[in-house]
Amino acid sequence: MKKIALITGATSGIGQATALKAAEAGFEIIITGRREDRLQQLAAEIRQKGSEVLSLCFDVRDAEAVKKAIENLDDKWKNIAVLVNNAGLAVGVSPLQEGILDDWERMIDTNVKGLLYVTRAVAPLMIQKNSGHIVNIASIAGKEVYPGGNVYCATKHAVDALSRAMRTDMLKHNIKVTNIAPGMVETEFSLVRYKGDAAAAKNVYKGMTPLTNEDIADTILFAITRPAHVCLNDIVIMPTAQANSRDVNREA
Ligand code: NDP
Ligand code: 8X3
Secondary structure (H helix, E strand, C coil), rough: CCCCEECCCCCCHHHHHHHHHHHCCCCCCCCCCHHHHHHHHHHHHHCCCCEEEEEEEEECHHHHHHHHHCCCCHHHCCEEEEECCCCCCCCCCCCHCCCCCHHHHHHHHHHHHHHHHHHHHHHHHHHHHEEEEEEEEEEECCCCCCCCCHHHHHHHHHHHHHHHHHHHHHHHHHCCEEEEEEEEEECHHHHHHCCCCCHHHHHHHCCCEEEEEHHHHHHHHHHHHCCCCCCCCCCCCCCCCECCCCCCCCCC
């Protein structure tokens, strides 16, 4: 029987590449996001690969919508083996003292509360089966801070802490928890962070080679295909041209 992977934030970037690679690797996929048109397009691509797919359109910030979407799954789709908590975003680069409250709320509500709502709905299904794997997409911003990163970094530090907390709480239920902390990955991430300013987004990667969404998807696929007794707890993956949050070689 094929395993089922639920991937949040599958309409773009890391989530989209992960959904496609997981389908190629033989998983059946539940894809989620807010953009219905993109979900439909991705679902068609996954079906072409011969994999079954279900798409769920909801905002992870809406606790009731998350709960209903998971509760209403039929028994087949409730048999989730892998949850990839990927939906997330950065908004703005203001110093803390000039921060925009709405930006802060979007980041905290999505990256922390949204991840919690989805996990709260899915983890009991895994516990019933005494097996499962939760992959949290954190960030190098969950290990370090950098100028203007303030609240985004705080949310990703929270994800890092929640990965460790989940691993402890779910230990007796045989559930693996993998925290993945990427450095710079060129996706729609910077376009969202700079509120649609394509030039500012492009400039983030100027003169260096960032990671791609496929690099992170490959890493996730490696983590979720290890033998039952092996759990990769924490993976930091950086572009060769990035040593840490602040040091980037733009001259290679
Ligand atoms: P993208 O902007 O390309 O993708 C983000 C995804 O998250 C989209 O599918 C989006 O879907 C979804 N999403 C955002 N907000 C919500 C919401 N409220 N409800 C449901 N889905 C939502 O960025 P990435 O692929 O780069 O980002 C994926 C994850 O990786 C994020 O958690 C990010 O913080 C993390 N990350 C990214 C890095 C990078 O440099 N790119 C580095 C380290 C970590 P939709 O808009 O359709 O809802
Ligand atoms: C995204 C990577 O360095 O912009 O999480 O924070 S960074």
